[in-house]
Each structure stands twice: as structure tokens, then as C-alpha cells.
Amino acid sequence: MTTALNGEELAKKIAEAVPGSVVSSDKSSIIIDGKSLLQVAEHFKNKLGFDYLTAVTGVDYIDYFEVVYRVVSMQHNQSIFLKARCYTREDPALPSVTPVWRAAYYQEREIYDLLGIKFEGHPYLKRLLLWEGFNGYPLRRDYL
Amino acid sequence: MLEQFGYVGILLIIAILFTVTIPVLPILLRYIKLIPHKKNSEKTVSYECGMSTVGKTWVQYNFRYYFFAVLFVILDMLTIFLYPWAVNMKDLGIGGLVAVGIFLIILTVGYIYAWRKGALQWK
Amino acid sequence: MEIVRPDLYTPEEADIAEGKLINSFIENCTSPIPDPDRWLDEEIHRNILLTSLDMAVAWARQRSIFPLIFGTACCAFEMIGASGPRFDLPRFGMDIIRFSPRQADVMLITGTITWKMATAAKMIYDQMPEPKWVIAVGACAISGGTFRESYSVVPGINRILPVDVYVPGCPPRPEAMIYGITRLHAKIVKGTIDNPGLSLNKEGKETR
Amino acid sequence: MPVKTESFYLNVGPQHPSTHGVFRLRLTLDGEVVVDVEPIVGYLHRGIEKLAETRTYTQIIPLTDRLDYLASMTDNVAYCLAVEKLAGIKVPERAEYIRIIISELMRISSHMMAVGFYLNDCGAFFTPVLYMWREREKILDLFDMLCGQRLLYNYMRVGGVSQDLPDDFLPALKKFVDEMPKYIGEYNQLIKDNEIFLARSKGVGILPKETAVNIGASGPVLRASGVKWDLRKMDPYSIYDRFDFDVPIGEVGDCYDRYWVRVLEMMQSLRIIEQAMKQMPQEGPVIADVPQFFRPPKGETYGYIEAPKGNLGFYIVSDGSIAPYRLHIFPPTLINITALKDMMVGWKVADMIIIFGSMDVVLGEIDR
Numbered sequence: 001m002t003t004a005l006n007g008e009e010l011a012k013k014i015a016e017a018v019p020g021s022v023v024s025s026d027k028s029s030i031i032i033d034g035k036s037l038l039q040v041a042e043h044f045k046n047k048l049g050f051d052y053l054t055a056v057t058g059v060d061y062i063d064y065f066e067v068v069y070r071v072v073s074m075q076h077n078q079s080i081f082l083k084a085r086c087y088t089r090e091d092p093a094l095p096s097v098t099p100v101w102r103a104a105y106y107q108e109r110e111i112y113d114l115l116g117i118k119f120e121g122h123p124y125l126k127r128l129l130l131w132e133g134f135n136g137y138p139l140r141r142d143y144l
Numbered sequence: 145m146l147e148q149f150g151y152v153g154i155l156l157i158i159a160i161l162f163t164v165t166i167p168v169l170p171i172l173l174r175y176i177k178l179i180p181h182k183k184n185s186e187k188t189v190s191y192e193c194g195m196s197t198v199g200k201t202w203v204q205y206n207f208r209y210y211f212f213a214v215l216f217v218i219l220d221m222l223t224i225f226l227y228p229w230a231v232n233m234k235d236l237g238i239g240g241l242v243a244v245g246i247f248l249i250i251l252t253v254g255y256i257y258a259w260r261k262g263a264l265q266w267k
Numbered sequence: 268m269e270i271v272r273p274d275l276y277t278p279e280e281a282d283i284a285e286g287k288l289i290n291s292f293i294e295n296c297t298s299p300i301p302d303p304d305r306w307l308d309e310e311i312h313r314n315i316l317l318t319s320l321d322m323a324v325a326w327a328r329q330r331s332i333f334p335l336i337f338g339t340a341c342c343a344f345e346m347i348g349a350s351g352p353r354f355d356l357p358r359f360g361m362d363i364i365r366f367s368p369r370q371a372d373v374m375l376i377t378g379t380i381t382w383k384m385a386t387a388a389k390m391i392y393d394q395m396p397e398p399k400w401v402i403a404v405g406a407c408a409i410s411g412g413t414f415r416e417s418y419s420v421v422p423g424i425n426r427i428l429p430v431d432v433y434v435p436g437c438p439p440r441p442e443a444m445i446y447g448i449t450r451l452h453a454k455i456v457k458g459t460i461d462n463p464g465l466s467l468n469k470e471g472k473e474t475r
Numbered sequence: 476m477p478v479k480t481e482s483f484y485l486n487v488g489p490q491h492p493s494t495h496g497v498f499r500l501r502l503t504l505d506g507e508v509v510v511d512v513e514p515i516v517g518y519l520h521r522g523i524e525k526l527a528e529t530r531t532y533t534q535i536i537p538l539t540d541r542l543d544y545l546a547s548m549t550d551n552v553a554y555c556l557a558v559e560k561l562a563g564i565k566v567p568e569r570a571e572y573i574r575i576i577i578s579e580l581m582r583i584s585s586h587m588m589a590v591g592f593y594l595n596d597c598g599a600f601f602t603p604v605l606y607m608w609r610e611r612e613k614i615l616d617l618f619d620m621l622c623g624q625r626l627l628y629n630y631m632r633v634g635g636v637s638q639d640l641p642d643d644f645l646p647a648l649k650k651f652v653d654e655m656p657k658y659i660g661e662y663n664q665l666i667k668d669n670e671i672f673l674a675r676s677k678g679v680g681i682l683p684k685e686t687a688v689n690i691g692a693s694g695p696v697l698r699a700s701g702v703k704w705d706l707r708k709m710d711p712y713s714i715y716d717r718f719d720f721d722v723p724i725g726e727v728g729d730c731y732d733r734y735w736v737r738v739l740e741m742m743q744s745l746r747i748i749e750q751a752m753k754q755m756p757q758e759g760p761v762i763a764d765v766p767q768f769f770r771p772p773k774g775e776t777y778g779y780i781e782a783p784k785g786n787l788g789f790y791i792v793s794d795g796s797i798a799p800y801r802l803h804i805f806p807p808t809l810i811n812i813t814a815l816k817d818m819m820v821g822w823k824v825a826d827m828i829i830i831f832g833s834m835d836v837v838l839g840e841i842d843r
Contacts, residue, residue: 180397
């Protein structure tokens, strides 16, 4: 059974491993500060054995964008949600986790395409589903 | 002796008729408006799954394709020369056999040379 | 709507050109193209000499149309099912499913056509030799279907191509597709040789 | 001194017989050898996630049908499981068993299409596909008997299934399940030991184990690379823990392993259907009482199942209204082709077509 880890104690472990990265955490997810997302991702992959990234989702909560990563560790059969938020609405940006998990390659391109969140460090950030001259980002709440 | 060539003559006429009508037929049908003929600029563009072609195609290919083509043509010519001999092998007798034997040996020498030189490796 | 043909040398240029082309499609294709209905008016003038030849050619054309399956989504699998052993499309002479427009007579638009795919549809339709027909199969091809109000779906293929037969359904059952094809046969038999179903717009110029 | 050659671009474009839909591959070819591959998708992007934000939870079910149109029942099950997890709805026993039977039937039909069209790309033009189409028509008849539609069913509802099984469904299913192993044996006899097929697919397009895990592959593609990860076993949703079946895995992860894992999975699905038919309660409610415009509580959930093509996930954020605030569909096929370039570079064009065919993609799910 893939046990969903409790967010709180895992957050404590992350806090001393990568200081100042955990913004807050609740039962099922940990909210990570955008800037230190890459170190936390490496920590998850190498130290804690979370080597299987299954889902990357972008959500537009009007006053902030949230990107949700669902990470699974295959050996211990555990899963946890990592969240990163960016509060600027003009050109939101987050570090890309593709160097750590290649599973995010297309999903980050799709979030960039439909939500407009730039991922620095992504090897080939280009529109995935829509065409080049498409103006606007359809999945934003203010797109008509 | 002469009437045997009659058959060849008939074959020649049929061949010419056939080769002439095949290309002329569509032009004739188009002339009497049996086939609609509408030009448009898009029709002459090369078909690449609905996308426009990218980049130039006059590029330098690998040389190995040319090796195989040349070897194939040579050995194909070989078979064409064997046909007249094979048709009446009996009355040509030993003389014919020797001539064709020499012809085959020469060509196999060339083939083995090409083989040894590595023309057939798919580098 | 003439498609400009720049000589493209790098993939980035190709993508940008494709993007411009799609945006120009969105602006230009706003109203449906009138369906070819020239065959409707019975008393079209037929000269006596060609009547029997007319019939013979129309009969030959009707019996052996080669379909080009422009399969994008679910209807494509129902169309392949229709050409399978159970529903047996080859009974109507549509045996070989052609994928290249050079050897196709009828274009079966099966599935949702998005704006990004519309340019490919238009190019392939232009590359098909005359006489050619179009069957719009499925609600998405007819009117955008369940995805009509989406930002990236063409609300009906007749904004881009003149359509001869519409087969409603989502996806239409193979029997419905075969019925659509027999409707096309009836249309071909009525059409004359030189304009097998193309319609004249108001000033009498043939629209394609 | 090797000959200096130039490469050129080739579009294996949206309208192509062997790209399984409107998938576009921009290849850089050097003669016949593939040098670079750039998949371009989006030719069937209908914006389902945007449309889902303006529809109620029940109206989204027809949208999810059109995602993976070769296995549309399992899309419905995935969506309904996610919503039931969000709203905490308990599905009655009989509905759970009906869902299992139909998902496994859908898995068989989807795997048959995958294997059939893979053979089609290998060059056996349409013969194996038509053999397998014969059995698929039997499965489609079962679904036709069940909900009147052949391809897109809209049969599942949040909280169960829309109507009970017709009484001649189970005998027809029994007949199908009894004779199906004979047919699978027939396919194997036709295909499995054919030396041309072995020569063309053994060792072609290898996806190593670490890359498969790193790119987040799932389903038969991941198991063919030797990773034993099947959601029905590792994280059993609904009532999969009541059945015993084993999970076939491949050794090398080449095209042959992907083919063979799918054939073995078909046999396992038959075993599950037999056990489900025996254990199924004969009567009982088929749908929990869920109001038509029900409002799940505020919150988010991530429901996932082991769909035929991989683990299909639905991430739903609800703000308490009758429509979801955000619905994200996690497409397994789009993630499986992340390593397409590593698998294809160096092979010839003919092998490239086979490698892509063995990935078994469906464009409705990639482009959403």
C-alpha cells in the first residue's frame, strides 16, 4: 500500500537538511520555498530515495500560482506532495526540476504553455500543446 | 526464315503502341474534358504529412548507397547476357559453354575484388 | 486563401511560420464554405453526346473511390472498424485506405480538427487531385461537437474545406458511416464530368 | 577517412499512417540513420481541462471518455475514483465488481490494439490487426449490450455505474472468457516465434531500467524494462486486493519485451475477470445515492488507476461549488515518450517506426 507520508515530520527532516526551505506543511503535503526547490528535490532524490516523480500540476489560485509535485519512493513505497508557490502574476518563475527527475520534462513545458510559469534551467522550454503565435495562457483564471 | 521475323515485327508494333498510348491517354482525356484539370499552387508542393518542408534536401549522402547500386547494375547486366545462351544451350554446345564460363569467371573476379575491398560492409 | 510558401531553413523558422499561418487561418476562416450543391438542380444542361459517357464515368467513379482517412481522434478507430472484416467497407470499392493525398479521391475527416491541425487539413485537401470529395464524420468534424466552445477547436470543418456529406454521431456507428458513403455514391452519379459536385458562388466563379 | 555527410530534416508528420493519430516527429536524418528526434504534440489539443472548469462533476464524465478513446471505460473509472476519494462516497459492492470486470475487458481490448498496430508497423500490414479486431468486436458487443455504445461509453457515474448488467451479459462474458485463451494462443503461434518478427524487435529501442524510472514511465513500458511496479499490486485501489494475479515484467526493455508484457497481461486480466465473476454478489444496488448536482467539500485529491497504458491520474481541486476549480489529467503516454530520443538515435528509419509503435501512444490522452 503506497503510504502517504505525514507532512509534518518529513518537513522537520527537510528543514534541518535544507535550512529555510519549508514554508509550511500540513498532513499530506509540504510547501517549499521557490528558490530552494532544486536543493530539496536533490535531497529527496538522493538521500530519501524518492526517485519516481509521478505528477506535476500547475494551479492558478488568483493571488498565487501553485505547482504541485507528487513524488513516490519505489523502495519504501511511500508518496508525498511537494508544493511550490510564486506570487508574482506578470512573469512567474520557478526553478525546473528536470535535471533531477526527467519525468518533469514535458509536464513543465505544458505548464509553461498553458499557465505561463517559466521554469529556469529547463533544457528546452517551448510551447508544447499550442502553436507559436498563440497569445495568452488559456488555463489562467483571467483568460477568456 | 523471313516470316519468323514477322512475329518480332508484330511485337515491335504492339510495344510502340503501348508505350505511346500510356502517357498520351491522360492528356487526350483531359483535352476532351473527361478528367477535370484544375491547377493550384499547393498541388505542386511536395507532400510531407501536411507540413511544409524544412531545410534543403540537396545534401551529401553516405557513399555506401552508391556502391550497392553499381554492384547491382553490374550483376543484373550479367543475367541479361546469360539469357540468349540459356535459351538454346544444347545447339551452342561446348563452345558456348566455354565462352559463358570465361565470361562468368571474369565477373566473379571483379565481384570478389569488390567484396574484399569492403564495398559491401554497411559502414 | 492563398498559402504563402517561404523557403524555410531552420526548424524555429518553420514553427514561427506555422504559428503565423494558424493565426491567419483563425482570422480568415470565420464563415462556413457553402456545400457543393451544383448537383441538386436537375435540369443542368448536359450535351447529348456525353450523356452515356457521363453515366459510364460517373458509375466507374462511384464504384471505386479511394478514401484518405484524415484520422485525428476516436472516429478514426470507428472508421478502421468499419473497414474491418465485420462491417466490410471494401464492398464499396473503398478497399485500400490511402494515407497520401496523391492517390485519394475522398477525404474522410474523422475526429476533432483543432486550429493547429487545420493548416495540415487544408494543405492535404489542396494536394488531392480532382475530382475530390469530403465527408465530415462525427460531431467534432461537423460542428466542433463536445469541444465546440474550446479555444483551440475549429467549430466545424466546413469553415476550411467544402464538405459533401455529413455523418453525424459521436462516434457514428460503422453502419452510419457506410450509409454516409452510399449518400456520396448517389451524389457522384448525379454530378457531371467536368464539375463533379463543385458549387458556384454568387458571381458564378467555382469555389473550391 | 569517413565520408563527410550532411543531415536533413524530415517530418513524420501529423497525418501519417504509423503515428497512431496526429503525432508529429521532426527527425534529423543522416542518410537512413536517425540523428535527432523532436516529438511535436498538440495537434489534438482540445483544451479538456479548460472545458472541465465550466461543467458539473457529472458532465465531465463524457469529456473523460474522449481522453484515451481506446480504453475510455478506464478513463471514466479513474475520474470517478478521484471524485469519490474527494467526496468520500462509498461505492456499493456490486458496482465495484462491475467496474473491475469492465476495466479488465478494456485492458484486453487496448492491449490487443497496441500489439496489433505494433505488428502493423513491423510490416505485417493489417493481418494481425484484423485477427485481433475479431476478438475486439466481441468485447465491443459486450459493451454494446451493456450501455449501447461501441467506443465511448459514458457508462460510469460518480458513486457506481449507471445501470445494472443485462441478464444475458454474464453468459456472453463467460463464453468470451472461456474461448479467449485459445485465441491468444493463436496470436502467439502466429507471431511469437516468427523469426522476422524476432529479428526486427529483439534488442531494438532499449529503455534501460534507471532511465525508465527517472522519466517516470508507467504501465507496460515500465514493466518491460524490468521494474515490478503495478498500481493494482503496489497501491491497490477499489477492490483489487481480493484477486490474485501476477505482474509480468520484461528483462531488457526492448520492443520485444514490451510486446510480450502486453500479451502476458492479457492472460492475467482474464484470470481477474474469472475470479471477479465468481465472487460478484448476485444482486444489490449499483450506484450510491449521489445527488445530480452534488458539491464535494473544499480540498484537493489525486486519484489514479493502473490504466492499460500506464498510471492515469486525475488531480482535482474543488472549491465547494458544483464544478471543479481545477482538473488536471496526468497522461501516462506523454510521460512514457520522454526518452524517445535516447531510444531512437542511431537506429534506422524503419526501426524508428517500430520503436514508436511499441510505445503504444494515444493522442487523445497526450494532447488532452
